[in-house]
Amino acid sequence: MEHGGGALSCTGTSLMNKSETPAELLVRKLERTAELSGRQRDALGQLEAVRVSVDAHTDIVREGDRPTSVTLLLEGFCCRYKLVTDGKRQITSFHIPGDLPDLPALFLSVADHNLCSLVPSQLAMIAHAAMLSLFHEQPRLAHLFWRDTLIDAAVFREWMVGIGRRAAFTRVAHLFCELVVRMQAVGLSSDYSVELPLTQTDIADALGLSTVHVNRTLQEIRSAGLIKLSRGRLVVLNWEGLCDAGEFEQSYLHRQRAKAV
Amino acid sequence: MEHGGGALSCTGTSLMNKSETPAELLVRKLERTAELSGRQRDALGQLEAVRVSVDAHTDIVREGDRPTSVTLLLEGFCCRYKLVTDGKRQITSFHIPGDLPDLPALFLSVADHNLCSLVPSQLAMIAHAAMLSLFHEQPRLAHLFWRDTLIDAAVFREWMVGIGRRAAFTRVAHLFCELVVRMQAVGLSSDYSVELPLTQTDIADALGLSTVHVNRTLQEIRSAGLIKLSRGRLVVLNWEGLCDAGEFEQSYLHRQRAKAV
DNA sequence: CGCCTATTTGATCTGATTCAAACAATGTGG
DNA sequence: CCACATTGTTTGAATCAGATCAAATAGGCG
Numbered sequence: 001m002e003h004g005g006g007a008l009s010c011t012g013t014s015l016m017n018k019s020e021t022p023a024e025l026l027v028r029k030l031e032r033t034a035e036l037s038g039r040q041r042d043a044l045g046q047l048e049a050v051r052v053s054v055d056a057h058t059d060i061v062r063e064g065d066r067p068t069s070v071t072l073l074l075e076g077f078c079c080r081y082k083l084v085t086d087g088k089r090q091i092t093s094f095h096i097p098g099d100l101p102d103l104p105a106l107f108l109s110v111a112d113h114n115l116c117s118l119v120p121s122q123l124a125m126i127a128h129a130a131m132l133s134l135f136h137e138q139p140r141l142a143h144l145f146w147r148d149t150l151i152d153a154a155v156f157r158e159w160m161v162g163i164g165r166r167a168a169f170t171r172v173a174h175l176f177c178e179l180v181v182r183m184q185a186v187g188l189s190s191d192y193s194v195e196l197p198l199t200q201t202d203i204a205d206a207l208g209l210s211t212v213h214v215n216r217t218l219q220e221i222r223s224a225g226l227i228k229l230s231r232g233r234l235v236v237l238n239w240e241g242l243c244d245a246g247e248f249e250q251s252y253l254h255r256q257r258a259k260a261v
Numbered sequence: 262m263e264h265g266g267g268a269l270s271c272t273g274t275s276l277m278n279k280s281e282t283p284a285e286l287l288v289r290k291l292e293r294t295a296e297l298s299g300r301q302r303d304a305l306g307q308l309e310a311v312r313v314s315v316d317a318h319t320d321i322v323r324e325g326d327r328p329t330s331v332t333l334l335l336e337g338f339c340c341r342y343k344l345v346t347d348g349k350r351q352i353t354s355f356h357i358p359g360d361l362p363d364l365p366a367l368f369l370s371v372a373d374h375n376l377c378s379l380v381p382s383q384l385a386m387i388a389h390a391a392m393l394s395l396f397h398e399q400p401r402l403a404h405l406f407w408r409d410t411l412i413d414a415a416v417f418r419e420w421m422v423g424i425g426r427r428a429a430f431t432r433v434a435h436l437f438c439e440l441v442v443r444m445q446a447v448g449l450s451s452d453y454s455v456e457l458p459l460t461q462t463d464i465a466d467a468l469g470l471s472t473v474h475v476n477r478t479l480q481e482i483r484s485a486g487l488i489k490l491s492r493g494r495l496v497v498l499n500w501e502g503l504c505d506a507g508e509f510e511q512s513y514l515h516r517q518r519a520k521a522v
Numbered sequence: 523c524g525c526c527t528a529t530t531t532g533a534t535c536t537g538a539t540t541c542a543a544a545c546a547a548t549g550t551g552g
Numbered sequence: 553c554c555a556c557a558t559t560g561t562t563t564g565a566a567t568c569a570g571a572t573c574a575a576a577t578a579g580g581c582g
Contacts, residue, residue, distance in 0.1 A: 082422045085508050090422040104415070107408040112415050112513040139400040146407045147368040153410065154365070154373050156417035161343045161351040164424045164469025168570070199528065208425025210571050215530060231579085247346050252373040429538075460560060471539050476562060492547085 022124035049124035076121020173246030192236035283385035310385035337382020434507030453497035
């Protein structure tokens with residue numbers, strides 16, 4: 001599926017100033033939750049990154065791979081997923097610009113899941129060696145990236161709760177809440193409207209549902225007056241209502257400031 | 262539920278030599294996946310830990326808490342869980358001796374889930390400050406603990422796949438495989454028999470099933486000749502068969518040696 | 523226009539839940 | 553040491569949320 005090239009760039013507030021380097025993006029990202037010293041900023045600034053463009057629906061990392069660099073998503077939308085023997089797919093996370101979806105591979109050499117673009121995306125590849133020497137120089141930065149992977153895990157836990165214990169309606173609403181909050185945090189939406197390049201099958205595979213049931217559930221959510229969703233754009237009509245419906249409590253996203261360490 | 266006091270200590274191979282300190286346990290744990298230098302061992306050896314005993318079914322950390330120390334499970338069995346508005350529970354992980362179930366709180370100040378003992382357990386509490394200064398002294402140790410939290414996350418992903426995309430029978434079999442492998446790794450089972458202090462309700466809440474259905478599924482697994490399970494003891498009668506039934510591929514546990522960093 | 527992919531609708535089926543009650547095991551206090 | 557309370561397991565029956573199968577419709581693109 002093509003979602004009208006450059007889907008994410010037409011939200012008005014684009015994440016990246018076109019002149020910004022990947023390193024600058026990382027600085028900006030980390031500074032959302034922690035103060036950086038000048039030294040730390042400098043060290044980040046010296047990170048070398050290779051820019052890569054990928055088409056939509058392209059595997060960036062495959063299960064079994066041994067990546068040698070970390071992927072920073074600059075622009076676009078990705079997901080991680082696993083396949084089950086009978087061909088079923090479970091999406092374990094969605095990723096938006098500023099995310100480092102395969103940071104875990106820095107310490108877990110063999111990837112245990114796939115990483116794939118959902119729309120044409122811009123990546124920055126940073127060599128593992130460069131990351132490790134950055135951490136060597138500035139151990140505190142390691143802690144900030146570590147924190148990032150911990151938030152990742154917190155999101156996994158929350159998804160598990162949804163898949164295991166919440167009804168379809170709630171699950172879908174919850175997912176939308178999460179994505180809106182995360183996208184707002186990186187400036188991909190000021191109002192409650194986001195570019196969301198997900199097919200109903202993607203949503204189904206993320207929430208452990210069938211496509212047909214997602215379709216019906218979306219109709220319910222729409223007719224409850226909570227959202228509009230069409231052609232890759234999600235508009236939340238009633239934020240409070242959607243949060244209630246989704247039992248959405250954003251504390252698990254740990255958006256508050258990190259402890260000073 | 263009491264499962265006959267000291268359930269885990271009667272497996273013959275107990276994890277802890279009674280004389281072993283928590284720090285020594287950590288050394289042993291980390292050395293399963295990485296080489297430690299003498300300095301690193303020393304630094305770990307100087308960690309101060311407070312031993313704590315807790316009864317069965319006691320919350321050790323609650324959602325919303327701001328723990329100031331990290332819990333090392335010395336003996337016993339714990340789980341992390343979240344509650345949903347209507348009272349449903351989702352268990353997100355089980356923990357065995359050697360695990361540090363609330364290590365994430367070191368960088369995520371507010372706990373987003375509960376940690377609770379399933380049997381009477383022995384804990385060692387290590388102050389966050391002590392962990393941080395350990396990492397300051399020996400940054401490489403931070404990477405090893407980081408790796409540990411990444412494996413945690415890998416397990417979450419695998420559970421998500423199970424809950425979202427596998428049938429009940431497969432899910433239960435998979436859980437048993439995982440627990441057996443993990444317990445073997447820490448010496449809590451040499452054969453394919455483990456002390457497993459889980460009620461059917463616990464299993465249900467971990468797998469996103471109802472207790473009744475778990476009961477029926479267990480009967481199926483038993484009558485397929487794969488396991489025996491009663492009074493807190495799981496005996497695998499056909500390991501190959503159980504792995505097949507559970508579609509269990511242990512790569513996600515990342516038991517292979519860490520990259521030298 | 524025609525192809526391909528996504529969405530939608532309808533009909534049917536089923537794995538799993540829920541409710542309710544009996545049964546078994548373990549622990550407790552008199 | 554037994555009676556009772558508590559907690560966990562098992563069984564049966566009814567129901568349902570969500571899956572599956574199949575086919576029609578709608579959008580976007582070359």
